[in-house]
Amino acid sequence: MKAVITVTGKDSVGIIALVSSECAVYDANILEISQSVLSEYFAMIMLADVSRLKIPFGDFADKLNKLGAERGLDIHVMHEDIFNSMHRI
Amino acid sequence: MLNTSDILETINMIRQEKLDIRTITMGISLFDCVSEDENRLCDKIYDKITKTARDLVPVGEQIEKQYGIPIVNKRVSVTPISLVGGDISPEGYIKVAKTLDRAAAELGINFIGGFSALVHKGATKGAKNLISVIPEALAETNMVCSSVNVASTKAGINMDAVAEMGRVIKRAAYLTRDNSSMACAKLVVFANVPEDNPFMAGAFHGVGEPECVINVGVSGPGVVSSAIKRAGDCDLSALAEVIKRTAFKITRVGQLVAGEAAKRLGVPFGIVDLSLAPTPAIGDSVAHILEEMGLERCGAHGTTACLAMLNDAVKKGGVMASSHVGGLSGAFIPVSEDAGMIAAAECGALTLEKLEAMTAVCSVGLDMIAIPGDTSEDVICGIIADEISIGVVNTKTTAVRLIPAYGKNVGDSVSFGGLLGYAPIMPVNGYSPARFISRGGRVPAPIHSLKN
Numbered sequence: 001m002k003a004v005i006t007v008t009g010k011d012s013v014g015i016i017a018l019v020s021s022e023c024a025v026y027d028a029n030i031l032e033i034s035q036s037v038l039s040e041y042f043a044m045i046m047l048a049d050v051s052r053l054k055i056p057f058g059d060f061a062d063k064l065n066k067l068g069a070e071r072g073l074d075i076h077v078m079h080e081d082i083f084n085s086m087h088r089i
Numbered sequence: 090m091l092n093t094s095d096i097l098e099t100i101n102m103i104r105q106e107k108l109d110i111r112t113i114t115m116g117i118s119l120f121d122c123v124s125e126d127e128n129r130l131c132d133k134i135y136d137k138i139t140k141t142a143r144d145l146v147p148v149g150e151q152i153e154k155q156y157g158i159p160i161v162n163k164r165v166s167v168t169p170i171s172l173v174g175g176d177i178s179p180e181g182y183i184k185v186a187k188t189l190d191r192a193a194a195e196l197g198i199n200f201i202g203g204f205s206a207l208v209h210k211g212a213t214k215g216a217k218n219l220i221s222v223i224p225e226a227l228a229e230t231n232m233v234c235s236s237v238n239v240a241s242t243k244a245g246i247n248m249d250a251v252a253e254m255g256r257v258i259k260r261a262a263y264l265t266r267d268n269s270s271m272a273c274a275k276l277v278v279f280a281n282v283p284e285d286n287p288f289m290a291g292a293f294h295g296v297g298e299p300e301c302v303i304n305v306g307v308s309g310p311g312v313v314s315s316a317i318k319r320a321g322d323c324d325l326s327a328l329a330e331v332i333k334r335t336a337f338k339i340t341r342v343g344q345l346v347a348g349e350a351a352k353r354l355g356v357p358f359g360i361v362d363l364s365l366a367p368t369p370a371i372g373d374s375v376a377h378i379l380e381e382m383g384l385e386r387c388g389a390h391g392t393t394a395c396l397a398m399l400n401d402a403v404k405k406g407g408v409m410a411s412s413h414v415g416g417l418s419g420a421f422i423p424v425s426e427d428a429g430m431i432a433a434a435e436c437g438a439l440t441l442e443k444l445e446a447m448t449a450v451c452s453v454g455l456d457m458i459a460i461p462g463d464t465s466e467d468v469i470c471g472i473i474a475d476e477i478s479i480g481v482v483n484t485k486t487t488a489v490r491l492i493p494a495y496g497k498n499v500g501d502s503v504s505f506g507g508l509l510g511y512a513p514i515m516p517v518n519g520y521s522p523a524r525f526i527s528r529g530g531r532v533p534a535p536i537h538s539l540k541n
Binding site: 004006034036043045047057058061062076077078079080081082083084085086087 | 091092093094095096097098099100150151154155156157158338341342344345
């Protein structure tokens with residue numbers, strides 16, 4: 001099971017480190033990272049394998065969301081199937 | 090990896106354009122609850138609903154978290170209560186309504202639908218008893234929704250039932266006069282009612298449905314509106330393609346959520362309802378889609394044509410995205426629940442007559458329309474009869490959800506709160522159809538109902 005982690009907000013030093021260390025804590029294995037700039041905001045997308053997650057998926061999503069809020073970032077974790085369903089036939 | 094722009098598009102749809110799953114509705118059969126004893130009937134209904142739908146809200150919340158998409162409502166629909174209650178007393182039917190309300194509160198759901206009767210050809214004793222207490226049942230409960238099917242293309246129009254519904258609507262408005270005549274917002278009069286509709290107030294679990302089923306209603310007017318805006322000044326063929334592609338994406342999310350909910354709850358998946366369901370929030374309006382298509386205001390001449398094209402394109406895009414499509418499926422035009430409709434009604438661009446024309450080409454009918462509180466029963470019956478005729482003759486669902494707001498007149502407005510929104514009181518043609526309505530009887534089924 002894979003999750004898409006999106007991080008948006010104002011650029012600063014250490015965003016990738018922040019998110020990837022949190023992923024490591026809960027055994028989410030990062031598979032790919034890409035960045036993009038859309039409408040003047042920084043956007044980072046990570047694809048992570050969450051099949052061995054130590055905590056329930058919903059709790060993991062909440063943890064990252066809270067971590068982002070503390071740093072003024074918008075972090076969301078979503079199951080990859082929503083993107084596959086919408087964009088692939 | 091997934092395409093970055095696809096990911097951002099999906100996220101933008103959810104965050105900025107208010108894409109959501111409007112409802113996961115669990116349909117539950119109550120046929121095995123039948124009992125001669127009212128109290129026993131209520132106990133069995135309460136136990137069946139609370140046991141069957143126990144996990145509906147937690148599972149809905151899990152799915153919301155997993156896919157990062159809001160699921161606005163979790164609801165339950167049940168077998169039309171008049172079929173389960175049989176000839177219990179009118180007071181017994183009120184007891185059942187309160188039981189449904191109690192079960193809904195216990196489950197933490199938003200609405201429960203099915204305080205309903207199917208009387209398109211005539212009313213049983215049970216249906217008559219239930220209909221007679223709809224005003225009291227809705228006034229004394231919070232989450233119970235009621236619907237009455239008064240006509241079908243096969244059976245024609247039961248005008249005695251239409252006449253009765255005029256009285257019921259007026260009384261429901263009066264009993265909730267201190268609360269914006271709120272009971273009327275939970276009551277729909279139908280023609281050709283679908284048996285698998287997940288949307289309130291008209292949802293019930295039809296007689297041909299399985300023991301339990303999951304139906305999902307999608308939303309997304311904001312997504313369609315933004316896509317049309319991005320398309321710019323293209324011609325209508327290109328615009329139809331844009332709408333189809335967008336509807337496909339919206340519906341795929343609905344299908345994903347429906348399948349996942351059915352799997353986790355261990356219940357068969359029923360249908361996805363391909364609907365554009367607005368909310369009063371800015372950027373979530375069907376009227377604004379029509380205006381984005383090129384109308385100065387919703388209600389202008391050309392509105393029916395725009396809505397017809399929109400409705401058709403939504404269906405064409407959506408149908409390939411779901412394995413089973415059903416319910417109402419089409420664009421909704423509830424006045425009080427749509428910021429653009431409210432604005433158009435307030436400035437006089439949108440009239441009751443135009444709304445009636447629009448219902449001939451979209452999925453429901455005259456929906457959430459506030460009219461003066463002193464509108465007579467006969468005029469309300471006339472409005473119902475007109476709207477229902479459109480459904481019967483065109484072999485489609487039509488419905489009427491009118492709020493004759495007690496003590497209010499044109500120039501006033503009435504607020505229902507939450508997703509139900511607020512509505513300006515719209516003027517009504519006051520000439521009387523009383524003699525026509527008082528004739529009673531049945532309007533025969535149209536010739537094209539004879540298809541066999």
